[in-house]
Amino acid sequence: MTQRKKTLFKPVVALGKLHPNFKRLQTAPGYEPARRMLDEICESFDDPEGNFLEQFQTTSFDARFFELYLFAYFSRSGFSVNRDHVNPDFLVSRTGLTVAVESTTVGPPTSGVLAKLGKKISDLSEEDFAEYQQNELPIRFGSPLFSKLKKRYWETEHCRNLPFVIAIEAFHDDQALTFSVNSLARLLFGADQTATFMYGGKLKIDTNRVTAHSVGEKTVPSNFFAQPDAGHISAVMFTNSGTISKFARMGYQRGIGCKTIKMVRTGTCFNPDPDAKDPTFFSYDLDEPPLVESWGQGLIVLHNPNSFHPVPRDFFVEAVQGYMEGGVLKFVPTAWDVIGSKTLCLHLGEIKRKLAKIHQYCRAPRLAIGAITRTEFQEACGLSVSHSNPLCEEHGWFSDESNAFLGVITLDKTDKDWGYIVLARDEYFQFRAIEFEVSFPSREKALMKLQHKMVRLLSSPQRIFPQ
Numbered sequence: 001m002t003q004r005k006k007t008l009f010k011p012v013v014a015l016g017k018l019h020p021n022f023k024r025l026q027t028a029p030g031y032e033p034a035r036r037m038l039d040e041i042c043e044s045f046d047d048p049e050g051n052f053l054e055q056f057q058t059t060s061f062d063a064r065f066f067e068l069y070l071f072a073y074f075s076r077s078g079f080s081v082n083r084d085h086v087n088p089d090f091l092v093s094r095t096g097l098t099v100a101v102e103s104t105t106v107g108p109p110t111s112g113v114l115a116k117l118g119k120k121i122s123d124l125s126e127e128d129f130a131e132y133q134q135n136e137l138p139i140r141f142g143s144p145l146f147s148k149l150k151k152r153y154w155e156t157e158h159c160r161n162l163p164f165v166i167a168i169e170a171f172h173d174d175q176a177l178t179f180s181v182n183s184l185a186r187l188l189f190g191a192d193q194t195a196t197f198m199y200g201g202k203l204k205i206d207t208n209r210v211t212a213h214s215v216g217e218k219t220v221p222s223n224f225f226a227q228p229d230a231g232h233i234s235a236v237m238f239t240n241s242g243t244i245s246k247f248a249r250m251g252y253q254r255g256i257g258c259k260t261i262k263m264v265r266t267g268t269c270f271n272p273d274p275d276a277k278d279p280t281f282f283s284y285d286l287d288e289p290p291l292v293e294s295w296g297q298g299l300i301v302l303h304n305p306n307s308f309h310p311v312p313r314d315f316f317v318e319a320v321q322g323y324m325e326g327g328v329l330k331f332v333p334t335a336w337d338v339i340g341s342k343t344l345c346l347h348l349g350e351i352k353r354k355l356a357k358i359h360q361y362c363r364a365p366r367l368a369i370g371a372i373t374r375t376e377f378q379e380a381c382g383l384s385v386s387h388s389n390p391l392c393e394e395h396g397w398f399s400d401e402s403n404a405f406l407g408v409i410t411l412d413k414t415d416k417d418w419g420y421i422v423l424a425r426d427e428y429f430q431f432r433a434i435e436f437e438v439s440f441p442s443r444e445k446a447l448m449k450l451q452h453k454m455v456r457l458l459s460s461p462q463r464i465f466p467q
Contacts, residue, residue: 006042009035012053019061025244030261030345033251034244040427041072046083062171063105069242070103070167072250073295076428077317088153088164099234099311100159102151104144106170113218114140121175137179138187138213140172142220145187145236146227154232163234163311165301169242177240180339181300181322184238186210188302189324190223195277203275207328225304233304234311237319241298245343249293252286254427255462260349263287267341270320270333279339291336292404292463294318294429298338300331368401369454381406381423381431395443400454404463406431407450409443418443420450422457427466434465 009026011018018026025031045068047053056064067089074081074092082091088102109115114136124132145166154164168184170176186192192208210222224230245265252263263286268279284290296318303310303323313321313332321332348355377397378384385394391413398407406423419438423431435453440446 005039007039008042008053008056009039011057013058017058019058021244022057022061028345029347029349030257030263031244031248032261032347033249033254033256034247035251036256037072037247037251037254038068041068041075044075045071048083048086062107062169063103065244066105066167066169066171066242067103069239069246069295070101072247073299074101076295078428085156085158087151087156088159091158091162094315094317097163097312097315099163099165099315100153101165101167101237102148102153103167104148105168106140106144106172106176108172109140109143113216117216121173121178133179133183134186134192135213136215137170137183138222139215139218139220140170141168141184141187142213142224144168145224146220149227149229149233152229152232161309163307163309164232165235165237165311166233167237167239169239177243178340179240181238181302184236185302185322185329187213187222188224188236188304189329190226191324191327191329193329203277205328225306230304231306231308234307234309235301235303237316238300238302239298240340241338245341245345246298248345249286249343250295250464252461253289253293253463254466255460255464258287258461260347260352262344262346262348262352264344265341266344268339270331270337270339272333282341287461289402289404289461289463291402292425292429297334297336369398369407369451370401372397372399377406377408383423383431385410385421396447398450398454400458405454405457407454409446409450410438411443412438415439417441418446420446420453422450422453424457424465425463427464429464432465432467 025034052064070090071081074090078094080093083089085091088100090101092099092101109118119128119132119136145168148166153159170179190210192210194206196204196206198204212219212222221227225233249263249265252258252261264283265286266283269282271278271280296316299316299319301316301319301321303313303321305324318334320334320337323330374394374397380399380403385392385408393411393413394408395411396409399405404424408421410419410421412419417438418440419436421433422435424434426432437449440449
């Protein structure tokens, strides 16, 4: 008898107790890619407390969802993950270093000043909006961060002398995920940065110190990283991407739901121009994605300048790194950094197949498959065909413009015939061979077949190919 797979979506409580977001995720046809990705992640997710499933379906949906996102990132990005302990949530290891990570979320307050005076984001005027980001939102972030500081998890035997990181995401309002990292950074570093254009279009950044944040009679100190015991915190990890939409997109690029679901992503991303004051707007159809999205896209790591056990800036792969240098907050971007986005998921069913037939005659997707160097090929995939097979020589390397697929032309030194190999990412984002063919009489024939094969692969939304 085959063992039944774990699922998050079979209710373990009375239906009336189910969280509304859980019910929406459980039933919406457009979220099929998200459900299947979540269940796949859940397969290897340990539950040391034994109540994860109940909380995920009821009162702690957001917090438990965030844990699943973090586990997806760690387990699919080259980390070894240990969840043997109740606290903290993760011990993650990579390149010989182990880091303790505790997750927390910003939820709606049930008592106190913010429960009485807190603003709803949709009701904010332009003036209120600035005040909200300068005071109320830092206080909201500060509440769970100061609570975690009091837990002193770094004193436990399994965390002693390890870097300790707090991961946080805000779910206190329907529109909380639209905010970037700015308010959190203001609280952590006690610094407020303003940008003004100088003569000639050069951007000037001024940094002002912030000592406290106040709403009504509630005041919390700023500069969290300078507070007593905060030296034990190595960094704070932020994201506004640990969402249903993230799992939906990741499932979609695995090929789940591509024949029946329409998915469009719109938002803003970081503009790398040092004199750009505003972000870049983007919008794309996931049937023609401009890139392969990683689990780490949308993560930002803010490093504590006073940490007793700093975490290396290259430890959390794919994440933006933020740190103070010379009194200025700086960010080290990755290739493409999303500030915030929304994803529209529409279940079209048979209509999508019919539209696809019309689409192919009306508009061809933009395709570009170009030659790259051997070094670029090996840096992208870490593989050398000729090294693993001394009977083969490599005679050309190729990539599409989104770097989703790699190709290499091969010559069999024994048979003197030609072949090709196409590579794509597996579920751990490592390039693996997914297509190959041999016995071509010439390099030109092999190249033509390689290009046609990559075009066919690019015509489908699938970008991840599990081994």
